[in-house]
Amino acid sequence: MSHTNIEIKAKCRNKDSIRKILREKKANFKGIDHQIDTYFIPNKGRLKLREGDIENNLIYYERDNKKGPKQSDIIFLKIPPKSRIKELLTKALGIKIIVDKKREIFFINNVKFHIDTVKDLGNFIEIEAIDYENKIGKKKLLEQCDYYLKLFQINKKDLLSNSYSDLLLKT
Numbered sequence: 001m002s003h004t005n006i007e008i009k010a011k012c013r014n015k016d017s018i019r020k021i022l023r024e025k026k027a028n029f030k031g032i033d034h035q036i037d038t039y040f041i042p043n044k045g046r047l048k049l050r051e052g053d054i055e056n057n058l059i060y061y062e063r064d065n066k067k068g069p070k071q072s073d074i075i076f077l078k079i080p081p082k083s084r085i086k087e088l089l090t091k092a093l094g095i096k097i098i099v100d101k102k103r104e105i106f107f108i109n110n111v112k113f114h115i116d117t118v119k120d121l122g123n124f125i126e127i128e129a130i131d132y133e134n135k136i137g138k139k140k141l142l143e144q145c146d147y148y149l150k151l152f153q154i155n156k157k158d159l160l161s162n163s164y165s166d167l168l169l170k171t
Contacts (some may be wrong), residue, residue: 006138007063008149028107033052059076
């Protein structure tokens with residue numbers, strides 16, 4: 001399956017107030033997932049295997065590193081838990097880095113929210129406006145991200161340009 005999303009990632013200094021806003025907006029809480037993201041070394045873009053209790057996917061994406069809303073073009077496959085694909089990809093491509101995180105997952109319509117605690121990095125919020133069928137359009141996705149950025153009172157200085165994998169590689 002492939003789709004486009006617009007994503008915002010930021011340091012999270014107000015997890016409790018964001019949770020409260022999501023409850024007030026009647027967000028669908030999917031649960032807390034302990035996720036291990038193994039990043040491999042592809043020829044271009046990013047390739048990661050996400051292993052969790054809720055989400056298990058092989059994800060390829062291309063995205064510019066810039067602060068604020070950024071577009072990702074994504075292809076992902078659902079992977080059964082305990083699959084041997086990690087062994088195969090490790091031998092074929094090699095591992096770049098592993099990201100270990102606890103993720104609270106919420107949805108409001110097509111917008112997915114993650115409140116993350118990333119090992120060795122800290123707390124973050126992600127907002128992903130997702131166009132599953134390529135019918136919503138980039139303009140509307142950007143509007144959705146901007147709306148929640150303001151609603152959650154995320155300071156522009158807290159916006160991140162890089163992925164967790166990039167941040168860990170710098171430490």
